[in-house]
Amino acid sequence: MELIAALLLLLFLSVGFAGAALADGMLPALISGQARPSWRRPIAEAARLLQTQPIRTEAPDALLWFLAPALYLALAIIGLAVIPFGPGLVTIPSEVGIVVWGSCEALTIVAVFMFGWSANAPLPLIGAYRYVAIALPAMLISMFVLIGAALPAESLGFTEIVEAQRTVWNVVRQPAGLILFLMLGLAISLRGPFDYADPADLAGGTTADVSGPALLAWKIARLAMLVSVSAVTATAFLGGYLGPILPGFVWFLLKTALVLVVLVAAGNLFARVPPARMMGVIWTMLLPLSFLMLLAVGLELLLWG
Amino acid sequence: MTLASVLIVAAALIGIGLYGALSQQSFVMLMMGLELMLNGGLLAVIGLWANTMGGAPEGQLLAIIIMAVMAVDMAIGFALVTAVYRKRQADVTESLTTMKH
Amino acid sequence: MGLTDLLFFALSAVAIVSGWRVFATDSMVRASFLLLLSFVAVGLIIVMLAAPYIGVATIFMMTVEMMVMALFMVMFMMNPAGLNPMMMVHQHRFSIVAGVLAFAGLTVAILFTSFPGIPVDPAAPVVHDLGIELLGPSMLIFETAGVTLLATMIGSVILSSRSGRFGLADQGSRPPGLEPDGEPAGRQPEQGGGGHHHHHH
Amino acid sequence: MAVSALRKWAGEAPAPIFVAAGEEMRDRVELLFNDGRLVRAASPRHAAIFLIAGRMRLEDREDLRRLHDQMPHPRVTLLWEAEVGEALGEAERFTGSTLASDKDAGEARRLDEAVRDRLEGLWQELASGERPSEPDLLHDEPPNPWEGIGPHGQGGKGMMGGTPYGRPMAMTSDDLRDGLALDPYTARFGPFLPVFPPGLLLEMTLQGDVIQLAKVLRAPLRQAASDHAPEALLRLARLLDLLGLPALSQRARLAAGDRSSSTLEKLGRTIRWSGATLAIPPGLGALEGHADLRTRLNDLLAIAGGSSPATRPELPESAHLSSLLPGLEWSEAMLVLNSFDDKTLSMLAMVMNEPDEESDGHDHDGDHMHHDHGGHHDHGGSHNDHGGHQGEGGHEDQGDHSSHQSHEHHNRHGGHA
Structure with missing residues (x-):
């Protein structure tokens, strides 16, 4: 069963990755009203980067610089591995799936910081610590929201969380939770309003001094994390593989695709708030909101559960 | 993976942590030594819990307490470093000799 | 020697070597990432010891802690990147002896103690048990830990922020006046090195 | 086989282009990127073509050479109506007669x-490999000699170590935000x-990402005075890019090239709806009589929509980027x-020529030397490593973004692509 799940994981990752690359190329073009770019464009882009010279800055931390994209990608895959693709179809069945995912989120912050710091240049470093300042509290919020999703299941495992949504999906229980979690998705896949690591005002931030294959690896890892975070959202809030008629895996794929498109679109439609102001919003508004959501779910379960 | 081997690994971590905590001059590095000792302690507690207590939940509870101690240690440590730094621009132990008197 | 043992030895080696490298590397940011690696290895060993929640939670918590640690390294340390090699140690020999003695003493104690051998049942619902324990019989202990953490948060914010109750942190404290905007009551802070008097015992 | 397929x-x-826009060329260059066949690179590291457009000042030529060398191979330069002498070597020139402002729009x-x-x-x-990549223009050598003693250059006395590459450790200076003095x-x-x-x-002193000091070293290049609406739309596009809205920014640029009321609305x-105005903190960048950034953005939206620009009084004398x-x-910022x-x-x-010694990093160092170990806190040793902006000897012109030294090294270490 686990072997099948592992194969499914590979399939899911490649399909999801292709979809993410496509959505990431198409949606901005659609929104900007430009001529639609061809589906070959991401591949061409990858081929170009593969043939570009890798740049080395003066005295970088070469090991960490090299490892950071690999770590980022590995985290995306580990995150996917604890998620059920269908009834009983999990690559790594874990009764503490949520905590594993939380660790992946936290280590993602480490990966991004490592990537920006090790280049040994000012703009990447600014991107790196700015990202840490925003992503750490964002991750706290996501954990509260996920605990709210785990409460009805009385378990920290993703399989139990999906099964507990047979009566009602978690998105109905905590709609604001879904939105908060999507924000985290934007933050850890480094896009749009929460892309504080690689923004335009820092000339590319952590990637400002990266060229060639390393840049390609970073872009791949970002897209893989986008797939991963969409899958977690679909599992924790939209009932994962649950659905009528179609097989579970297909439902899961559809829901993930939906979340992915929403994330990419949101990344192109909402403005980025300057970091200091965003910090204020996160600590004084969003974090208390996530507490309230948790409290509400707890009360509901206590009174009617 | 016998109990003795787990405990020896824990002892090694505690030894290295002790070395770090005693030898480092900067506060933050000193805290790293403390953390490493707690890390060894955590491993030892879980090793003993898994092999001698038959899985009584109190053992895990102790591990949680150790983790809380780590968090408190770090938070207060960093806050003190910041406070001292604001006042004296100091981040190494030698610069706080006035505390001796 | 099975796969488990092999994995255990590999992880132990990672934990110990990276733990040692923490104090041997020039770059302090690298040092905090090495410490993180050591914690991750220990966390995985703990998962192998049938305590998945504790193990993964260790990784989770230590990641966040070490991230903050790395930031502090960049903020406060000379030389976070290790590009100006330097030695910042004191009582070096004494520390080495103390470390080795601690390790030797503990090892001897471990080797000469006979522990009761009651391993945990692999099928036992350990995470579930832990949850019941935390919110059942040991609720008071757990809640105490929670309140301690809350106190820590408040304490660290007060300690590290600039504006104290008695004036700006870097200007020395001034007790409040007896009437609004009046002269501070009690002893005046010393001129210049304000705040030194706190430290007299 | 595989290589030719990759090629x-x-x-x-799309051709990745890094732009250095000269006099009167900024708006024209920005409109080049409207049809999606070309993309504008955020950093020279991401580019393959270096487009130098318009007249440049003499003192900019060195920076252009530096930027050229910061680009990874394969790379090529195109000079579009640019007068840079022989600074860029044998780069291809593109001259389509004189400036566009002299011609009619169709031309x-x-x-x-x-x-x-x-x-x-x-x-x-x-x-395709038909065209060889351009070689470096500058020598690949460190700007300052290695000055440390000992195997790692740590030399020096005590904890401070030596000064590798002429860069001493960073020292603390006062902070504007919360008084926690860290390294500038x-x-x-x-x-x-x-x-x-x-x-x-600009020469800027940063602590974290807060700007402590800013000094104008060279004024911006003069730009063509064009109609209000396209200029406003392009400015709007630049702001939207900074707000993380590249797609909308592209839309604004498209609208600047070809305006019709329905798309503008x-x-x-x-x-x-994107919350762009809400995202900007109220009161940010407020100038006497010129309102704040949020108001300026709203004005831009209005001008882009066809209404005439609000008249603002003259700037107060004291207003300057440095304040x-x-x-x-x-x-x-x-x-x-x-x-x-x-x-x-x-x-x-405007460039202010006054004897201004204060902005030199060294003076601040002096202030803090009396602390126990000499201040020494290097909030980003990573900083002084590539920067060398602390000492008087270390001031090197930054290329486009200050990884300027790196170009002098990448060939030695990693030029194997």
């Missing part, structure tokens, strides 16, 4: 199209940093910098 694929990618458009085609052609040649980082940013107005060279609505930027975070029209900006960014 074929790479040729299909200018045809010319721009020709530039676009040439850029694409260059990329095809480069990707002084560097020159510009003159062709993509988020800066072209030609502007829709664009305005989408921008309002406007300090205290702002990097991203806020970039927003402020890009929110002014060219006339206002050139007044704000």
